[in-house]
Amino acid sequence: MIAAAVALGALALALAWPVPVALSRAEWPVRSPATALVLWQGIALGGGLSMIGALLAFGASPAGSLSGAADALIPVIAAGPIPEGFGVVHLAALTLAVGLAVHLALNLATTAVRAERARRRQHRLIDLLASPASASTGARVLAHPVPAAYCVPGLRTATVITDGLVDLLDDDELRAVVGHERAHLDQLHHLVLLAFRAWHAALPWFPIANRAERSVAMLTEMLADDAPRRRVGVEPLRTALLRVGSSGASAAYSDSPTASAASDERVLERRLARLEADLHPLDPRARSATWLLATAIVAVPVCVLAAIAA
Structure with a gap:
C-alpha cells in the first residue's frame, strides 16, 4: 500500500x-x-x-x-x-481524498448547471432578437453594427452572426467564419472546455489548471479553424480573421470564459501563424x-x- x-x-x-x-x-x-x-x-x-x-x-x-x-x-x-x-495522518489523508473528490465533482456539476442556464438565456435572446436562419449561411442574424460571430451549444444549437459581420466580409469569408463556429458545435468543444473550466474553478490557486484551460481553449480554436480551412480554403479564413480581429471583435464562443484583450490577441496571432505556416500533421x-x-x-x-x- x-x-x-x-x-x-x-x-x-x-x-x-x-x-x-x-x-x-x-x-x-x-x-x-x-x-x-x-x-x-x-x-x-x-x-x-x-x-x-x-x-x-x-x-x-x-x-x-x-x-x-x-x-x-x-x-x-x-x-x-x-x-x-x-493514526491522525492516515485519517487526515482519507478525509482529504474524499473531500477532494467531492469538491471536484461538485465544481463540475455547478459549472455544468451555470453553463446550461447561460445557454438557455442565450437561446431565449436569440429567439427574441435574431432573425431566422438565412438560406445562404444557415446562421441567425443579429442586428448589431459590431462584427461578431458565436455559437450556442446544447440540445438545441444556434450559430449567430451580426449585421456588422455580414457587411464586413464577402461570401467566402462569411462561410469560413460560420464554418468555424459550426465546427465548435459539431466537435462538442463546449464539453471539453467545461471540464477544464471546472478544474480551474475547483483549484484556482493551482497554476497548471489555468495553463491547461488556456491551452485547451487554444487547441479547440485551431480545431475549429481546420473545418473551414478544408471546405473554403486558407485565404478566406485568414482574411476573415484579420478583418474581424482588426475591427476589435473576435469570434466569440458563447460558453467560453471571459478573456482579456491581450489573451484574445495572442490567440489570434497563434491562429494566423498556424494558417500561414501550412503545417503538416x-x-x-x-x-x-x-x-x-x-x-x-x-x-x-x-x-x-x-x-x-x-
Missing part, C-alpha cells in the same frame, strides 16, 4: 507540473491539435485520479486495502475509538503513440486503485 501511494504520488506530481508545462511549451500541438487535446484530457483525468489515489492508498495502508480500511473505520466513525494501527505512428500515452496515464491509477481496493 505504501509503495502504491508513493507511485501514485510521484505520478500525480509529474502530471501536476513538469508534464503539462512541457506540453504547453511544445510546438507539435499546433500540427495535430486533436491529438494534443486527447493528451491534455489524459493528463487532467490521470492527475486527479493519481492525487486522490495516493491519499487513499496511504490512508488505508494500516488495513492493507481500501475495503479493509472501510470495514475498520466506518463502524467507529461516530463512536470511536480509532482502530489500532491508524504528426505522422500516424506519433499520433498513435500519443493516444497510447494518454490512455496509459489514465489506466495506471485506475489499475492501482483496483488492485488495492479488494
Whole structure:
C-alpha cells in the first residue's frame, strides 16, 4: 500500500507540473491539435485520479486495502475509538481524498448547471432578437453594427452572426467564419472546455489548471479553424480573421470564459501563424503513440486503485 501511494504520488506530481508545462511549451500541438487535446484530457483525468489515489492508498495502508480500511473505520466513525494501527495522518489523508473528490465533482456539476442556464438565456435572446436562419449561411442574424460571430451549444444549437459581420466580409469569408463556429458545435468543444473550466474553478490557486484551460481553449480554436480551412480554403479564413480581429471583435464562443484583450490577441496571432505556416500533421505512428500515452496515464491509477481496493 505504501509503495502504491508513493507511485501514485510521484505520478500525480509529474502530471501536476513538469508534464503539462512541457506540453504547453511544445510546438507539435499546433500540427495535430486533436491529438494534443486527447493528451491534455489524459493528463487532467490521470492527475486527479493519481492525487486522490495516493491519499487513499496511504490512508488505508494500516488495513492493507481500501475495503479493509472501510470495514475498520466506518463502524467507529461516530463512536470511536480509532482502530489500532491508524493514526491522525492516515485519517487526515482519507478525509482529504474524499473531500477532494467531492469538491471536484461538485465544481463540475455547478459549472455544468451555470453553463446550461447561460445557454438557455442565450437561446431565449436569440429567439427574441435574431432573425431566422438565412438560406445562404444557415446562421441567425443579429442586428448589431459590431462584427461578431458565436455559437450556442446544447440540445438545441444556434450559430449567430451580426449585421456588422455580414457587411464586413464577402461570401467566402462569411462561410469560413460560420464554418468555424459550426465546427465548435459539431466537435462538442463546449464539453471539453467545461471540464477544464471546472478544474480551474475547483483549484484556482493551482497554476497548471489555468495553463491547461488556456491551452485547451487554444487547441479547440485551431480545431475549429481546420473545418473551414478544408471546405473554403486558407485565404478566406485568414482574411476573415484579420478583418474581424482588426475591427476589435473576435469570434466569440458563447460558453467560453471571459478573456482579456491581450489573451484574445495572442490567440489570434497563434491562429494566423498556424494558417500561414501550412503545417503538416504528426505522422500516424506519433499520433498513435500519443493516444497510447494518454490512455496509459489514465489506466495506471485506475489499475492501482483496483488492485488495492479488494
